[in-house]
Amino acid sequence: MPALFLLLLPALTLSPDLSIAYQGEAGVEARGLFTAGVLAGINPFVSFDAAVSFSLLPHSGLSGAAFRPGLTHPRLPGWKLDLGFQHQQWNDWQSAEDRLFFLLRCRPIRQLTLGLGVCRRLPFFTAGQRRQPLFPEWNLLYHLAWQLLNSNRLTVNAELSNYDRLEIKNPQQLPGAISTAYRFTPDWKIISRCQVGSNGLSTGLLSLTNLKMEIGVRYGK
Amino acid sequence: MANKLGRRFLLLILLTASCELDPLVVLLHPDVEQRVEESLALPPPPPLPGADTLRFAAFGDIHIGKPVGCWWQQFSAAIDTLDISLFCVAGDLTEHGTVAEFDSVAALLRQTGINYYVTIGNHDLYRLNSWELYKERFGPACYSLVLTRPGLKLIFLDTGEGRLGARQFEWLKQELARPPARQIIITHFPLYDDQTPSIFRLGSAAERAKLQSLMQRFNVFALISGHIHGFRHYRIGGVNHFTVGTISRALDFGQPGFLLFTCLPDTLYWQFVPLN
Numbered sequence: 001m002p003a004l005f006l007l008l009l010p011a012l013t014l015s016p017d018l019s020i021a022y023q024g025e026a027g028v029e030a031r032g033l034f035t036a037g038v039l040a041g042i043n044p045f046v047s048f049d050a051a052v053s054f055s056l057l058p059h060s061g062l063s064g065a066a067f068r069p070g071l072t073h074p075r076l077p078g079w080k081l082d083l084g085f086q087h088q089q090w091n092d093w094q095s096a097e098d099r100l101f102f103l104l105r106c107r108p109i110r111q112l113t114l115g116l117g118v119c120r121r122l123p124f125f126t127a128g129q130r131r132q133p134l135f136p137e138w139n140l141l142y143h144l145a146w147q148l149l150n151s152n153r154l155t156v157n158a159e160l161s162n163y164d165r166l167e168i169k170n171p172q173q174l175p176g177a178i179s180t181a182y183r184f185t186p187d188w189k190i191i192s193r194c195q196v197g198s199n200g201l202s203t204g205l206l207s208l209t210n211l212k213m214e215i216g217v218r219y220g221k
Numbered sequence: 222m223a224n225k226l227g228r229r230f231l232l233l234i235l236l237t238a239s240c241e242l243d244p245l246v247v248l249l250h251p252d253v254e255q256r257v258e259e260s261l262a263l264p265p266p267p268p269l270p271g272a273d274t275l276r277f278a279a280f281g282d283i284h285i286g287k288p289v290g291c292w293w294q295q296f297s298a299a300i301d302t303l304d305i306s307l308f309c310v311a312g313d314l315t316e317h318g319t320v321a322e323f324d325s326v327a328a329l330l331r332q333t334g335i336n337y338y339v340t341i342g343n344h345d346l347y348r349l350n351s352w353e354l355y356k357e358r359f360g361p362a363c364y365s366l367v368l369t370r371p372g373l374k375l376i377f378l379d380t381g382e383g384r385l386g387a388r389q390f391e392w393l394k395q396e397l398a399r400p401p402a403r404q405i406i407i408t409h410f411p412l413y414d415d416q417t418p419s420i421f422r423l424g425s426a427a428e429r430a431k432l433q434s435l436m437q438r439f440n441v442f443a444l445i446s447g448h449i450h451g452f453r454h455y456r457i458g459g460v461n462h463f464t465v466g467t468i469s470r471a472l473d474f475g476q477p478g479f480l481l482f483t484c485l486p487d488t489l490y491w492q493f494v495p496l497n
Contacts (some may be wrong), residue, residue, distance in 0.1 A: 025388035093434035172420040
């Protein structure tokens, strides 16, 4: 095992990032988040993404954590399988949720990424040190991303995806997002993401109630 | 450009026609925050005379105006023999939220001669003026009913568009903290609808977590909801979750029926009463 680790080490590429975000949903949360993450390529076929997020205001503390290894196969260029774990918690309500998921993504054309997967949600109530399991359930994952712009410095993507790095929304929330990355030096990028989600697909009544705005920096080629 | 807009509008009409919803309602319906403010400004229902034993029924989804119909006659016949003091309807009183449908359902409920308490469902908001029509006939959609004897509070929530909103959460938290401690929440959208992926529950994962957390902290006895046309019961974190959209004839599964509660000063029993 250590030999394997040493074998892989020279190929390791790391892209750390830091960001701040505002996450708001009327009635349930309005908090400032600080997120630190790292995107690592172990070799051309194995990568992982890890992130941890802290709530700054109004209740400080851990907000979430995620680890997502991604696998590609040399004979299937354009396909990627993500397997992952997420933890999200709401400290003031003594509630938390763990999630296990897989997401299969493909790029039928250069600008378009499509993904479909399944998540197992494991919510629990945290009274003191005790974890009381609540209602585990399955959740469909979808991911549709269209690259609107890709120049040397700037990339802009539009997404319709109920999956993001630290959170998985219910399918009916239809979260739409615009994400950008602007390279301002050869090694550094400014990254940003703005996501809006709704509730109520089954009602036919739309209310845009979820908003997440994030801005940060990422190191890496 | 005009053609493009026209095509988009046509697409919106086609998409919404399947649920017979006024297309303008999709974005222009009165928001839950507005409805809750208006509900809380309306007078609450008058108190009921107390008794040491209270029996009441609960169900949802009458859907007056739906061609397939509902099990109303059978329900009326059943309650004649059960000596109930009141019944609760967990939303979707109408199919399209029209004047004629609201008038019909109000007449049906009145004809029973029994006290009834209702909340709003998504179908009750399917016309631009549906909320006004609902208020005129039924009053608030978010309110509580206190029965000092035998000691029970029924809390009705407005989840007409699949969410609770800030004002309603704030009110609910205050309401749960007030006596009596034995409480039941009645709402249209369920919090949980089994382990299979489905969209027929409260939309936001964060709202669901917060509502469940509040119910556990305040030892709520049950959450009764409709929306799903079938009967389900789960006990989650000590809270009974009932789904009873079982008066509609368009059942998704199971039998038609209603929930019957018997409340004594120190005990609360429930049973599902089948109708066919």
